[in-house]
Amino acid sequence: MIPPLISVRHIHKWYAGVHALKGVTLDVQSREVVGLVGDNGAGKSTLIKILSGVLQPDKGEIRIEGQGVEITSPTVAMRFGVETIYQDASMVPTMSIARNLFIGREPLRLGIGRIGLIDHDRMRREAIKAIADVDLHLRSPDASLAELSGGQRQGVAIARAMHFKSRILILDEPTNHLSVKETAKVLGFVRGLPAQGVTGILISHNLHHVLQSCDRVVAMARGEIVFDKQVVETSVEEVSDVL
Amino acid sequence: MRNLFRIYLEKPELAGVALLVLLAAVFEAGSAGAFLSGDNLRGILGLLPEVGLVSIGVTILMICGEFDLSVGSTFALTPMATSLLIIAGVPALAAIVLGLLLAAAIGFANGFITLTFAIPSFIATLGMLFIVRSLTVVVSGGFPPLLPDDLTTGEFTQFVGPGGLFRASFIWFLATAFAASTLLAKSSVGNWIKATGGHLEAASAMGVPVRRVKLFCFMLCSVMAGFGGIIQVFRLHSPLPSIGDGLELQAVAAAVIGGTALSGGVGTVLGAVVGALLIRVIDNGLVMTQVDANWFKLAVGTLTIFAVVSNTWLRRTARRIKVAG
Numbered sequence: 001m002i003p004p005l006i007s008v009r010h011i012h013k014w015y016a017g018v019h020a021l022k023g024v025t026l027d028v029q030s031r032e033v034v035g036l037v038g039d040n041g042a043g044k045s046t047l048i049k050i051l052s053g054v055l056q057p058d059k060g061e062i063r064i065e066g067q068g069v070e071i072t073s074p075t076v077a078m079r080f081g082v083e084t085i086y087q088d089a090s091m092v093p094t095m096s097i098a099r100n101l102f103i104g105r106e107p108l109r110l111g112i113g114r115i116g117l118i119d120h121d122r123m124r125r126e127a128i129k130a131i132a133d134v135d136l137h138l139r140s141p142d143a144s145l146a147e148l149s150g151g152q153r154q155g156v157a158i159a160r161a162m163h164f165k166s167r168i169l170i171l172d173e174p175t176n177h178l179s180v181k182e183t184a185k186v187l188g189f190v191r192g193l194p195a196q197g198v199t200g201i202l203i204s205h206n207l208h209h210v211l212q213s214c215d216r217v218v219a220m221a222r223g224e225i226v227f228d229k230q231v232v233e234t235s236v237e238e239v240s241d242v243l
Numbered sequence: 244m245r246n247l248f249r250i251y252l253e254k255p256e257l258a259g260v261a262l263l264v265l266l267a268a269v270f271e272a273g274s275a276g277a278f279l280s281g282d283n284l285r286g287i288l289g290l291l292p293e294v295g296l297v298s299i300g301v302t303i304l305m306i307c308g309e310f311d312l313s314v315g316s317t318f319a320l321t322p323m324a325t326s327l328l329i330i331a332g333v334p335a336l337a338a339i340v341l342g343l344l345l346a347a348a349i350g351f352a353n354g355f356i357t358l359t360f361a362i363p364s365f366i367a368t369l370g371m372l373f374i375v376r377s378l379t380v381v382v383s384g385g386f387p388p389l390l391p392d393d394l395t396t397g398e399f400t401q402f403v404g405p406g407g408l409f410r411a412s413f414i415w416f417l418a419t420a421f422a423a424s425t426l427l428a429k430s431s432v433g434n435w436i437k438a439t440g441g442h443l444e445a446a447s448a449m450g451v452p453v454r455r456v457k458l459f460c461f462m463l464c465s466v467m468a469g470f471g472g473i474i475q476v477f478r479l480h481s482p483l484p485s486i487g488d489g490l491e492l493q494a495v496a497a498a499v500i501g502g503t504a505l506s507g508g509v510g511t512v513l514g515a516v517v518g519a520l521l522i523r524v525i526d527n528g529l530v531m532t533q534v535d536a537n538w539f540k541l542a543v544g545t546l547t548i549f550a551v552v553s554n555t556w557l558r559r560t561a562r563r564i565k566v567a568g
Contacts, residue, residue, distance in 0.1 A: 052448070054447070054448060073450065074447070074448055074449065074450040075450035078450060084448065086444075086445075086448060090445055090448065090449075091442070091445055092437070092438045092441035092442040092445050092446065092508065093441065093442065093508075094437065094440075094441035094442075094504070094508035094509050095434075095437055095438060095441055095508070099434055099437070099438075102434070103434060103435070103438045103445070103446060103449040103451060104435070104438075104446075104449040104450040104451045105449075105450070106431040106434055108431060111430075111431065114431060115430070115431055115432055116430065116431055117425075117429050117430055117431075118429055118430060118431055118434065120429070
């Protein structure tokens with residue numbers, strides 16, 4: 001049997017006396033799109049920060065394709081193919097689109113490790129391709145991110161995740177502050193992830209969004225998973241009841 | 244008009260360049276041609292490297308989102324240490340390197356205290372301003388030691404270039420500015436510095452080692468200040484313990500006049516150089532046009548406020564009219 005792509009086992013996390021995650025166990029299969037719902041403080045953000053390497057669990061284990069892994073930093077998470085799009089912390093508004101796409105992973109023409117001179121031509125070229133690949137239409141990769149709408153920024157974040165061949169894409173409230181049209185576009189993209197060979201975890205407050213675009217709904221409350229069903233077997237009403 | 248706004252957004256330091264040209268024209272007319280004479284330019288360019296180096300360091304640190312108020316004191320302690328070592332018989336080059344290492348240590352302390360205790364760098368480096376100044380006076384023994392007469396400092400002080408237009412220190416300054424500019428605009432570390440100051444959480448989530456980036460900028464800033472101080476002391480041939488007093492604020496003024504954003508993430512080395520040059524030009528131009536030199540600080544103060552107000556206003560307006568189109 002094929003092990004789950006990502007497997008979280010009995011994860012605990014304490015913050016200054018608060019027990020934020022109380023032994024969370026969750027398996028996500030390859031090419032599955034999981035909607036993670038729950039109130040503020042339920043532990044969703046803590047869980048995804050652990051998966052994306054921003055936080056370390058105090059107890060428990062994470063396995064990727066059956067192998068135990070230590071996701072000690074965002075860079076390590078990216079190396080495992082885990083890309084995360086945060087609602088507002090993915091992009092630097094004062095920098096250009098091209099530079100934003102490659103923060104921390106700049107293509108170098110001369111350097112040691114990650115430090116060196118940026119290959120600007122290659123960065124621009126790859127930026128143009130990455131943006132076109134997600135069907136986003138922008139004037140120039142040199143434009144400042146501050147000039148883009150919320151939806152366009154989310155589009156750039158998605159372009160980045162796809163460009164770096166993410167296997168597991170985590171989207172944290174990606175439709176906050178977006179227009180109806182932009183929201184539909186982002187949800188359409190999430191729905192299309194399995195076709196591109198990508199596994200998705202969508203965090204959202206909006207149950208309708210989750211039921212529209214995911215295969216499975218997982219609900220958290222007070223640091224525990226309290227509900228886990230396939231979308232086809234449940235309804236907005238049933239999920240609302242457990243929250 | 245839209246094009247003007249776009250140019251401004253992409254190159255905010257150009258406003259400073261325009262002002263520089265304007266002021267030079269005014270001073271040239273007001274001084275009956277003396278302002279742009281070789282002798283006078285030599286004076287301006289001879290002093291520029293000292294405050295210019297400090298401004299570049301402060302600008303880079305501000306871009307990564309931190310401040311350093313201790314640069315004026317580091318500007319004094321570094322050459323004091325270097326001079327005392329030279330007087331004690333250490334070879335000049337080794338003494339310079341050791342002095343700059345001391346400056347780097349001050350920068351490390353600034354960064355370490357700021358980041359470890361999560362306090363504003365404004366406060367951490369304000370404390371360091373007093374500590375380092377006090378140390379400078381203490382180690383000087385109360386009166387400035389004299390550098391040995393046979394010490395050759397020509398590598399920094401002699402006049403070079405066409406018509407001896409600038410001192411050798413100007414070459415050092417240009418080379419350092421070029422290196423700093425390459426670091427900021429062309430290297431991955433420069434990308435990380437801008438990302439760290441532009442949006443710390445995003446930079447961190449993208450795997451930028453933000454703590455190390457900030458520590459590096461603190462150390463770079465102090466080393467630049469120390470280098471500026473060494474150049475000034477070699478010019479004066481004696482390490483006065485009082486040099487660099489008030490320089491920290493002049494450097495911040497130069498940075499913001501050159502288009503550096505107080506909120507971090509935005510700024511260029513060229514902007515820092517233009518800002519520093521503007522301050523030197525105002526200082527000198529007032530003298531050359533026989534205006535009471537006591538107006539100098541008023542002029543710099545007005546320019547600083549004007550630069551920040553107009554930068555804020557221009558950025559907001561440019562965003563509103565959506566120059567991106």
